[in-house]
Amino acid sequence: MDRLLLGAPLGYALDAVIGDPRRGHPVAAFGRAATRLEHRLYADRRAAGVLFTAVSTGTVAAGALLAERALRRRPPAGTALAGAAAWAVLGGATLVREARAIDGLLAGGDLAAARARLPHLCGRDPHGLDEAGIARAVVESVAENTADAVVNALVWGALAGAPGLLAFRAVNTLDAMVGHRSPRYERFGWASARLDDLAGWPGARLTALLTAAAAGPGARRRALRVWRRDGGAHPSPNAGQAESAFAGALGVRLGGELAYGERVERRPVLGAELRAPERADIERACVLSRRVGALALGTALVGRAAVRAGARAGARAVGRRAVRTGARR
Structure with missing residues (x-):
């Protein structure tokens, strides 16, 4: 039996429990x-960033491939x-744990502690956020990271086994490190950001479909819409x-203005006709995330x-063609 068919459920269970x-x-x-x-290769050029991304990701993928082949027997x-x-x-599991920790602080009325905890989950500036603003930030982060931290990894594992799992996480980590817009990384981080966009494309759309599937019958149609x-x-x-599907599934509107330090972004509103998120929606988002993860597995x-x-069918077809070609000769 294929090792990933046994290993992936084992790893998923370990993540869920531990x-x-x-x-x-x-x-x-x-x-x-x-x-x-990065300290060795950094230069304010795209070419330097391409080399950095290729070496970092390629080393992980190659190491995992060699280990997989060494253990073939x-x-x-x-x-x-x-x-x-x-x-x-x-x-x-960590995603849900952090979201629930913030929910617990809000439930206890400790807004300052909830603001201090929010950077454990997302990169936006928590200062000035009220309870509703923190709830929205948490729900958006749970939605986005359900795609990145669960669904996309499993997609690449299905496609390429352990090397696919580890290479995707390497790409996603590089994007978090150097893929954001800043004077230092505008050019150097370009390759990491674009590769992360490419790697995340299939899983993001699968996340939206699975989110709709995990929602209730009425919410399912709204999530798809x-x-x-x-x-x-x-x-x-x-x-x-992922965020728009979560917005529809939970019946809340997401997006709008958010701050990253001194930089303020005004993003389109997702589900503009829906209500604003509330603290209770954090737990609902966590439950939805776990359902989506199980469906993704x-x-x-x-x-x-x-x-x-x-692959086996293709190999057999190639073998049959080779036999027929040899017989004709």
């Missing part, structure tokens, strides 16, 4: 290595590798897909089985 390790997380180790490489070890890779890259209408309005080619396993079956 979450991210407090110390020694592989993604954090990759981030430190990428930071050292050792099924238990290969399954353990796939499970460890899935656990390392999935972040659904808001997604089709507003999904492309977001400045990100991918974030708006099932979809990835079915997709992986289909990919492997197609």
Whole structure:
């Protein structure tokens, strides 16, 4: 049996039960290595950023591929590798844990502590946000990161096994490190940002479909309507897909003005006809995220089985053609 078909559920279960390790997380180790490489390669040019992205991502993918091949004849070890890779890259449990921590602070009336906790979940400036503003920020982050931290990783695992899982997380991490707009990274971070957009394209749209599937019957139609209408309005080619579907599924409007330090963005409103988010919507978003993650795991396993079956069928067809060609000769 394909190792990922066993390893992915194992990694998903570990993430759901244990979450991210407090110390020694592989993604954090990759981030430190990428930071050292950036210090060596940085130049205010796109070409330097292309080299940085290629070396960082390629090293991870190549290392995972070599490990996978080395364990080809050792099924238990290969399954353990796939499970460890899935656990390392999935972040659904941590996402929900952080969102619920903020919800708990708001429920206790500690707005200052909730503001202080918000940067653990997203990069926007929490100063000046009231309870409704924090609720909106949390719901938007849960929606976007359900796509990034769960669905997209599983999509790439289905397509390319453990190397796909780890390479996607490397790309996503680089985007978080250097892909944002700033004087330092405007050119150097271009390649990481564009590669992350490309890698996130299929999973973002699958997230929207699974969000609609995970919603109730009435909310399902609303999620599809808001997604089709507003999904492309977001400045990100991918974030708006998940956020608009979550907006419709939860019956709340998302988007609008937000601040990142001194920079203020005015984004299109997603689900403009719906009500503003409230604190209670944080828990609803968390439950929806977990449902979407479970559906994504099932979809990835079915997709992986289909990919492997197609590959085997293709290999058999090539073999039959080779036999017929040899017979004619």
